[in-house]
Amino acid sequence: MNAKASALRDPRLNRPEPFTPPLGDGGFFQRDRSIHPPAHAPGYKSSVLRSPRQALLSLENSVSEITGPVFGHNDLGPLDNDLIRNYAKEGDPVGERIIVHGRVLDETGRGVPNTLVEFWQANAGGRYRHKKDTYLAPIDPNFGGCGRALTDDTGYYYFRTVKPGPYPWRNYVNSWRPAHIHFSVFGSGFAQRLITQMYFEGDPLIPVCPILTTIPDKDALDRLVAPLDLNASTPFDSLAYRFDIVLRGQRSTYFENRTAGN
């Protein structure tokens, strides 16, 4: 122990460590469950048998929660963020060409760098390339419908695709999903893991969607709706939509300068 640390020791407490910064322990902010859909949301019928009924056990974040998988550019291929080209066989896919871009932030407003963002969607007709999807709209031979990107040093990501179509699904007899893109985001710790869906400004199906309206908080719902972003559009090529994603904040002064992690 050096002289400075020795001077800081409080003999009554036998505590050699100095008082640490209040946001420095690496744990995540407690999740605000009031802005998330409840597990049991009867209007979305599939949730009825798939929702735990016991209270969740709250855990103080330990090393098991503040750590999480680290990904790098070696995990990705060069076309992974280009859904117009990553499955093209004979030409471009059918549909409105769009760019989706934004930042992954945490609740403190810091960008989350080098984190993996994955996305998947239906084609322009509302049909998924999935062996279990039987909707009558046709498969597009040039469209796979999935991609992924790693955020840059500021948390920024982007990809291009075609705008997905709405489609019917079995909930009520006449239930339709608004056009949407699914997102999977990691963050720097496993407790930040999140799956969500992005919707498009102006879609009239948004207020009547049984899945979207599981969200009890109007502002939280609005934050899933991406605005048209003409500034990022490519003239005579693609419209752009902006979608920022916020992960739980981290009490993280120890790690904020690391290149891996957050």
Place this chain on the structure above:
Amino acid sequence: MPQPLNYLKETASQTAGPYVHIGLIPAMAGFDIFEKNFSNVLTTPNTQGERITLEGKVLDGAGTPLRDVLLEIWQANASGRYNHPADRSAGALSEEFRGWGRAGSDFESGLVTFETIKPGAIIDRAGRTCAPHVNVWIVARGINIGLNTRVYFSDEEAANATDPVLNLIEPPVRRKTLVATRSERAGKVVYSFTINLQGPEETVFFDV
């Protein structure tokens, strides 16, 4: 008025839906698109540690296996060290083990399988020893926000008895919902678990 606290709000969760495989395991959706894919095999030939198969099912409130569920696991290596810069414990790190994998359940049986190693015991930041465990995250159609739970190991009775997280669970009879049973099959070590979303045997889920 006090000063405003300018924190942002977390983005709301939405269900992964029935077609989660397209984005996360496209081979299960029925097509090949990426050069490199993530999988349920966490090991390479050079990974150190005891090879294990971790397998189980997720049952709904009617006792039916979910056949469209996706699980991810995150675990320490055989030395009890997570492959992440925030783990500053003393155990040795290995380039041959990321410690993360994902698996979709079989479309017929609902069985979920991982090929991994048994993790070592973990020393937490308070210096306590935590029993070996695997962190599990569950998403599917009908699950509105990912569920967090853990898998512990049946042959670690002494370590499980003093694990700080297992000991938080009341009543104690629910602790066994997190313990996978060890067996051997054709010379391979298999740990089997069942995750019950509801019912008298409902698995303990965590708000992490």
